[in-house]
Amino acid sequence: MAVTSPLLxxxxxxxxxxxxxxxxAAVRDVSLTIHPGEIVGLVGESGSGKSTVANxxxxxxxxxxGEIRYQGRPLAELLTGSxxxxxxxxxxxxxxxxxxxxxxxxxxWSIAEPLLIHRAARGAALRSRVAELLGAVHLDPSLxxxxxxxxxGGQAQRANIARALALEPSxxxxxxxxxxxxxxxxxxxxxxxxxxxxxxxxxxxxxSHALPVVRHLADSMVVMYAGAVVEQGPTEAVCxxxxxxxxxxxxxxxxPPDPERQPVRPPSARREALPTAGCRFAPRCVLATDRxxxxxxxxxxxxxxxxxxxxAACWRTDVPALAEPVRRR
Amino acid sequence: xxxxxxxxxxxxxxxxxxxxxxxxxxxxxxxGATIAVVGESGSGKSTVALxxxxxLNPAVSIRADALTxxxxxxxxxxxxxxxxxxxxxxxxxxQSPFGSWNPSRTxxxxxxxxxxxxxxxxxxxxRLLELLKRVGIDDPERRLGDYPHRFSGGMxxxxxxxxxxxxxxxxxxxxxxxxxxxxTVQAEILEILDELRKEQNxxxxxxxxxxxxxxxxxxxTLVLYRGRVVExxxxxxxxxxxxxxxxxxLLAAVPRLEGPRKTPLPAMPQxxxxxxGCVFASRCPRAEExxxxxxxxxxxxxxxxxxxxxxEDVRREPIWR
Ligand SMILES: Nc1ncnc2c1ncn2[C@@H]1O[C@H](COP(=O)(O)OP(=O)(O)OP(=O)(O)O)[C@@H](O)[C@H]1O
Ligand SMILES: Nc1ncnc2c1ncn2[C@@H]1O[C@H](COP(=O)(O)OP(=O)(O)OP(=O)(O)O)[C@@H](O)[C@H]1O
Ligand code: SF4
Ligand code: SF4
Ligand SMILES: [Mg+2]
Ligand SMILES: [Mg+2]
Numbered sequence: 001m002a003v004t005s006p007l008l009x010x011x012x013x014x015x016x017x018x019x020x021x022x023x024x025a026a027v028r029d030v031s032l033t034i035h036p037g038e039i040v041g042l043v044g045e046s047g048s049g050k051s052t053v054a055n056x057x058x059x060x061x062x063x064x065x066g067e068i069r070y071q072g073r074p075l076a077e078l079l080t081g082s083x084x085x086x087x088x089x090x091x092x093x094x095x096x097x098x099x100x101x102x103x104x105x106x107x108x109w110s111i112a113e114p115l116l117i118h119r120a121a122r123g124a125a126l127r128s129r130v131a132e133l134l135g136a137v138h139l140d141p142s143l144x145x146x147x148x149x150x151x152x153g154g155q156a157q158r159a160n161i162a163r164a165l166a167l168e169p170s171x172x173x174x175x176x177x178x179x180x181x182x183x184x185x186x187x188x189x190x191x192x193x194x195x196x197x198x199x200x201x202x203x204x205x206x207x208s209h210a211l212p213v214v215r216h217l218a219d220s221m222v223v224m225y226a227g228a229v230v231e232q233g234p235t236e237a238v239c240x241x242x243x244x245x246x247x248x249x250x251x252x253x254x255x256p257p258d259p260e261r262q263p264v265r266p267p268s269a270r271r272e273a274l275p276t277a278g279c280r281f282a283p284r285c286v287l288a289t290d291r292x293x294x295x296x297x298x299x300x301x302x303x304x305x306x307x308x309x310x311x312a313a314c315w316r317t318d319v320p321a322l323a324e325p326v327r328r329r
Numbered sequence: 330x331x332x333x334x335x336x337x338x339x340x341x342x343x344x345x346x347x348x349x350x351x352x353x354x355x356x357x358x359x360x361g362a363t364i365a366v367v368g369e370s371g372s373g374k375s376t377v378a379l380x381x382x383x384x385l386n387p388a389v390s391i392r393a394d395a396l397t398x399x400x401x402x403x404x405x406x407x408x409x410x411x412x413x414x415x416x417x418x419x420x421x422x423x424q425s426p427f428g429s430w431n432p433s434r435t436x437x438x439x440x441x442x443x444x445x446x447x448x449x450x451x452x453x454x455x456r457l458l459e460l461l462k463r464v465g466i467d468d469p470e471r472r473l474g475d476y477p478h479r480f481s482g483g484m485x486x487x488x489x490x491x492x493x494x495x496x497x498x499x500x501x502x503x504x505x506x507x508x509x510x511x512x513t514v515q516a517e518i519l520e521i522l523d524e525l526r527k528e529q530n531x532x533x534x535x536x537x538x539x540x541x542x543x544x545x546x547x548x549x550t551l552v553l554y555r556g557r558v559v560e561x562x563x564x565x566x567x568x569x570x571x572x573x574x575x576x577x578x579l580l581a582a583v584p585r586l587e588g589p590r591k592t593p594l595p596a597m598p599q600x601x602x603x604x605x606g607c608v609f610a611s612r613c614p615r616a617e618e619x620x621x622x623x624x625x626x627x628x629x630x631x632x633x634x635x636x637x638x639x640x641e642d643v644r645r646e647p648i649w650r
Contacts, residue, residue: 045513046482046511154599182369183540183579184578184579187584187594190594191594212585219591251586253515254541255515255542255545257543257544257585259565265516270517
């Protein structure tokens with residue numbers, strides 16, 4: 001995948017919100033690349049800036065600094081005028097499937113709407129395209145006549161995905177798209193995303209706070225903490241050989257459904273207010289030194305293989321893991 | 330050891346519902362033991378918790394063959410006696426760290442209310458401060474003057490735990506106590522809860538849809554589906570030898586940090602409500618005519634109690650793995 005030219009590139013993005021007297025650096029420095037057909041997973045705790053990244057990519061927010069390029073062209077340029085081509089090429093799926101739909105419109109209408117707006121189909125062609133989209137997400141065509149409150153949460157999320165696929169996007173931005181669903185429905189929707197990647201070669205920026213979900217779907221992943229990327233790389237490298245203490249803590253905190261194989265959590269200090277200088281993770285990090293508290297670590301390669309693109313932002317990536325990621329208890 | 334909580338045939342009906350939200354649920358909980366109730370959304374987990382503490386609106390019908398806590402019949406107890414029992418002996422914590430606190434009053438004032446209701450203020454003041462420190466709230470005397478918005482979700486949940494345990498209850502009912510928190514904070518809170526539980530010999534009833542949390546915390550597990558216990562038993566046995574297709578289906582659907590990825594997850598189909606017969610029949614690939622006409626009774630099989638006509642086959646030939 002690395003040989004193709006990037007579909008989407010984010011370079012040193014920054015976004016600060018001001019809420020009253022406070023300024024929140026929601027995104028402090030984020031760079032990432034998505035290749036055509038690739039699923040890039042984005043994990044991080046609540047408030048780490050994941051949705052802000054999604055909104056920047058969707059053009060719903062403008063960055064304070066940095067640049068987004070789609071197929072090599074700056075987003076700012078693509079969004080001048082109607083931005084119609086970009087807005088049909090990049091589609092979103094959000095967390096609450098029922099709320100995302102218009103409660104007064106039928107499911108079929110919601111799926112047809114983008115096709116009508118973009119004048120992509122009408123009449124009989126429109127009806128058959130809607131039926132085809134329902135089929136692609138494994139929904140019965142009869143559901144087209146129902147209203148959002150008349151279908152289950154899982155069906156509603158399938159309908160949202162069908163709507164997102166209507167204009168044959170090259171990128172889906174999925175922000176916590178499976179987080180509110182029961183495990184069996186979550187598994188079905190995750191399977192659907194994999195099928196879409198395989199069948200339609202759709203790339204995805206797949207955002208979730210749940211590490212196992214991201215590991216299952218993503219080809220490569222990005223870990224955010226307090227607005228910055230702290231680790232990124234191929235999914236196997238990040239999950240099996242994590243190098244940043246936050247990633248290690250996250251892995252040790254993820255509880256598998258198996259009483260006999262519970263992780264031993266690496267030690268951590270209890271959270272305090274976020275520092276404004278140095279490593280933002282330092283107050284929780286048992287490895288923190290004076291340098292960590294004064295100098296902000298930069299993202300640098302940690303992969304053993306040259307060009308593996310595994311990088312972490314930590315001064316002490318040479319320290320071996322403090323606990324085996326997963327061990328019998 | 331005689332149980333501190335004993336439940337038999339608990340059945341709860343919301344007004345105008347055509348089926349009970351909780352149907353014939355029974356279990357025992359020993360002092361200091363942990364039990365988990367798991368199941369998907371709407372399976373009746375919270376209703377069980379609310380029925381036990383009788384926090385449901387009086388229009389809701391609660392029936393049980395037995396509902397005894399420390400020798401008291403919870404259904405027969407007069408309101409005032411029940412209120413006193415709840416204030417001192419049964420503590421509850423809920424999912425939403427923000428929803429459980431009144432935003433317009435300080436954390437301290439709200440914790441003091443709980444102690445007053447239990448008749449333990451100011452006697453337990455020092456103990457409250459100690460517990461707040463234990464759960465990781467530094468400088469508690471100063472922090473008690475803060476309003477909830479000054480606390481993170483994890484800190485509110487910690488303060489909630491301190492407030493719940495300061496009366497030294499013998500039973501803690503925790504309904505999704507960590508579901509709104511991040512994984513790292515969740516793991517921390519579960520550890521604190523477990524330490525304090527051991528110290529105070531507290532019995533814990535954990536309600537959760539998260540099979541990882543349950544695996545970590547509970548000795549005994551009940552799997553609820555449409556208000557019925559479809560399987561129950563020691564957690565290790567239940568996870569290792571699930572004998573009910575629904576238990577297997579839940580376990581198989583969870584994405585994991587080890588093993589294959591980018592492959593389809595085994596996903597149970599969705600189903601419809603059924604009247605008569607097995608509650609799971611509309612979703613079960615193993616269902617036969619018998620399943621649609623007769624409700625399977627719970628049977629003991631390899632350490633779990635499982636309500637499936639074909640549990641032997643299902644265990645031998647798992648339906649989802
Ligand atoms: N429109 C806004 N105005 C002010 N602050 C904002 C705004 N949007 C986000 N923030 C703040 O920016 C930070 C990052 O928020 P963001 O929603 O991107 O995080 P997230 O990683 O998506 O979190 P979650 O997992 O809770 O969805 C948070 O501190 C948030 O409060
Ligand atoms: N106040 C109510 N009035 C009527 N029906 C209710 C009420 N509360 C719950 N129910 C119904 O009772 C059933 C059980 O709900 P309950 O809240 O106990 O499920 P749960 O397992 O806790 O679900 P969740 O995981 O979503 O919290 C559901 O069908 C629900 O719709
Ligand atoms: S830079 Fe220092 S404080 Fe930050 S994660 Fe690395 S060791 Fe910990
Ligand atoms: S009783 Fe029949 S329908 Fe019910 S779980 Fe067992 S095999 Fe499936
Ligand atoms: Mg978000
Ligand atoms: Mg509930």
